[in-house]
Amino acid sequence: MASRASLRLAADAIITRRPATFTRSYATTTHIAPGTKVTISISTDAAAAPAVETKSPAPKKQSTTKERIDGYAPYMVATYSRPEVIxxxxxxxxxxxxxxxxxxxxxxxxxxxxxxxxNADLQHTLFQQSKQLIHCSNLYHNHFTGHLSKRLVETTKKLGGMHDAASVFICNSGSEANEAGIKFARKVGKVLDPTGEKIEIVSFRNAFHGRTMGSLSATHNPKYQEPFAPMVPGFKVGDLNDIGALEGLITEKTCSVIVEPIQGEGGVTPATDEFLIALAKRCREVGALVHYDEIQCGLSRTGQLWAHSHLPKEAHPDILTTAKALGNGLPIGATIVNAHVAEKIKIGDHGTTFGGNPLVCAVAGRAVYHLSRDxxxxxxxxxxxxxxxxxxxxxxxxxxxxxxxxxxxxxxxxxxxxxxxxxxxxxxxxxxxxxxxxxxxxxxxxxxxxxxxxxxxxxxxxxxxxxxxxxxxxxxxxxxxxxxxxxxxxxxxxxxxxx
CATH class of the missing domain: 3.90.1150.10 (Aspartate Aminotransferase, domain 1)
Structure with a gap:
């Protein structure tokens, strides 16, 4: 009869596919209840264990691309029109x-x-971190959220962007990063004006800031907004590069102006330096925050770390949002703020379950390192x-x-x-x-x-x-x-x- 230790070793070999130290099959008889006997046959050959499926799921028989797409379609919400390629x-x-x-x-x-x-280095980082710690929530500290935040702040200041960057909120996407920026601006507005009137947020036509309700409300495109109207109140829209309209657009009721230094989705349209300088000047006059959305144009895509890095300091943002390249394919977003904003955000004002998880932050830290190289x-x-x-x-x-x-x-x-x-x-x-x-x-x-x-x-x-x-x-x-x-x-x- 096989010993209990032998049975445990056999079971471990089957579950983990580690080689066992013996290869015989044992038939063991054990008493389950008085008068009842059950015979169990256990193979201790690890090679007999079922393989774990690691390849992409695909039909066993040959099928065309169209057949596969048609087979998946009923199970997917149709939010995209895709070409027939997998x-x-x-x-x-x-x-x-x-x-x-x-x-x-x-x-x-x-x-x-x-x-x-x-990317080989990011792959290596992802693999190594996946063996250490993937998630523990923001209820506890982990090394990589802090490390990434520090790297973003220090690298930004070193390479000429947002000269007074102070701290970072890390989340899961660009929409979430902008949503955090919008919430932070509303909080700052309420602190500056306890009457609650300083809540307006200004954005520009043809901008794209995201699909969550706050970021969508700043995306003044009927194609995106109409199916989900009404939008969040308090959002105003202007025309990009219209300097003459800024005074009437940005008022004492404005808490923030969100703008892409280069509009991506809107047609790859740059904001002129003169416009951004004038916009920042008007914001300072009325105590409004400047929020640069660099989710698509940032992290060296323009040939400098941030698309605003060449601007004078007085035109730098109070809030800077990034995502996309930050994770190089992994879901992450970040909202970088200066001390003027950070000191007004208190524990419990905002949060995220998955944002800042060690796995993605480890990879993002390496991505920032590579993306900031001369x-x-x-x-x-x-x-x-x-x-x-x-x-x-x-x-x-x-x-x-x-x-x-x-x-x-x-x-x-x-x-x-x-x-x-x-x-x-x-x-x-x-x-x-x-x-x-x-x-x-x-x-x-x-x-x-x-x-x-x-x-x-x-x-x-x-x-x-x-x-x-x-x-x-x-x-x-x-x-x-x-x-x-x-x-x-x-x-x-x-x-x-x-x-």
Missing amino acids: FNRGEGSCLFDINKKRYIDFTAGIAVMSLGHN NLMTGVLARSKVFTERFELFKSRYPELVSGWRGKGLILGLQLTEDPAKIVAECRERGLLVITAGVNTLRFVPPLNIPFGLINEGLEILEEAIKATRGKGEEVKAETTATEETKAEEAEAEEVKQE
Whole structure:
């Protein structure tokens, strides 16, 4: 009869798949109740233990991309209209679909994957931290929330941004970061004016600040607001870069003005330096806070750590929000505030369950380290030049289509005279991912370390797509499509062979 120790060892081998020190199978008879016997057969061969599934879920039989998408669709709330492609791997500045087709990624997950897909250092940090501590809530201290907060404040001040940055609230997303900024501004307004009248928040047309009710109320776009109206009261809207309207827009009742130094979703439209300086000046006159939303344009995307870093100190913000690149794909947001704001926020005023968890903060700390390096920021400007020079070429070659470009660093918009949807689709067919913004604008927000060779290859694909939509590239399109079909067939044959 097997000993209890032997049985425990066998069970442990089955559960953990660790090799046991013996390989025989034991039949043991044990008394469950008087007069009742049960025979249990236990295999102690660890190899017999069932494998734990770690691969992406997929049907056992071969199925097309469309069949898989149609199979999942009934179980997903339809908040997005997606093309018929399923990605299952990323590497550097490229994504790969389930047919092993490669796509050059000029989107970076909407300005998120600034250090590229599967960055080796961030992967290592994620793996190591996952073995230590993932979550313990904000009821207790952990090392990484404090470390990330300190790094954000010190790096920001060192590299010319927000000169009086003092402390940080860490949350889970850009919307949450802006929501915190809005709440903090309301609290400051009530402290400064106990009558409760200093509660108005000003934002600008074509801005995008998020989808939670507070941040959505600052996003004055009917497409986003109308389904969920009425909005939170107390929000006013103005026109970006209209200096003359600031005095009437920002009043003694204003507690905060939230603005993107470069509007991303709104069409890659920069706020002028003169406008931001005048805006900050007016805010100081009436005791309103300046809130810069750098969720998309910050963390070196413009070639400097923050899009406002070059501005004089008097135009620096009281509240600075960031997310996207901060986690390089992991969910995180941060609201950086100066002491004027921080001292008015008391324990219990705001909170988060998952925000600041050790796992994501460990990765974000490494991301900030890499994103704040001089060579990365210099590289952003060099890569930007490759894009903008080609944009000028497009403008001269296709004057009826391309009217200009906007942006800075690697947040760029190519302004077209027509809907770019067909060009986006043609690019995708040829293995290039690009997205839109605003009205008739192609948006380019690739990884900040994208190789120059991939930039040039992607821009060649973009020109092929432009030609195809203008009836000048059918031969190129046919050749590319045939090649991709061949690759897909080869990939499918390889999958069948492996199965």
